[in-house]
Amino acid sequence: VETCLFCGIASGDIPADIVAESSGTIAFRDLNPQAPTHVLVITREHHLDVTELAVAAPDLVAELVRTATLVADAQGTPAFRLVFNTRAEAGQSVFHVHAHVLGGRPLLWPPG
Numbered sequence: 237v238e239t240c241l242f243c244g245i246a247s248g249d250i251p252a253d254i255v256a257e258s259s260g261t262i263a264f265r266d267l268n269p270q271a272p273t274h275v276l277v278i279t280r281e282h283h284l285d286v287t288e289l290a291v292a293a294p295d296l297v298a299e300l301v302r303t304a305t306l307v308a309d310a311q312g313t314p315a316f317r318l319v320f321n322t323r324a325e326a327g328q329s330v331f332h333v334h335a336h337v338l339g340g341r342p343l344l345w346p347p348g
């Protein structure tokens with residue numbers, strides 16, 4: 237039994253609507269979408285957040301951004317926002333690194 241939700245998705249134990257995969261990453265639709273395109277890109281390996289990933293496996297940061305770009309293009313939303321909520325105070329609720337790919341509607345700036 238996986239103790240981490242996104243490790244469960246990576247292993248296939250927990251179903252997800254997968255839209256892209258690479259050797260080190262998986263992209264799937266967010267359960268509670270905040271935009272017409274709202275996809276999460278995770279690493280297959282468990283890492284806490286993007287700051288930990290950048291130290292432990294910097295090549296995976298690049299691969300994750302590459303997958304996010306491919307997803308945005310494939311979804312027809314090449315203008316997109318890539319968000320890493322990092323630490324609970326910033327809105328992180330799942331402690332397995334993930335990038336939110338958001339697009340398909342006007343995105344306010346500053347985000348608030």
Ligand code: 5GP
Pocket residue numbers: 241252253264265266267268269276320321327328329330331
């Ligand atoms: P965070 O709040 O950590 O930045 O983002 C976690 C995201 O995971 C949220 O947007 C939430 O909607 C999404 N999420 C939570 N549980 C599940 C799930 O079981 N499946 C999917 N596909 N997304 C989930």
Ligand code: ZN
Pocket residue numbers: 240241242243244281282283331332
């Ligand atoms: Zn995990």
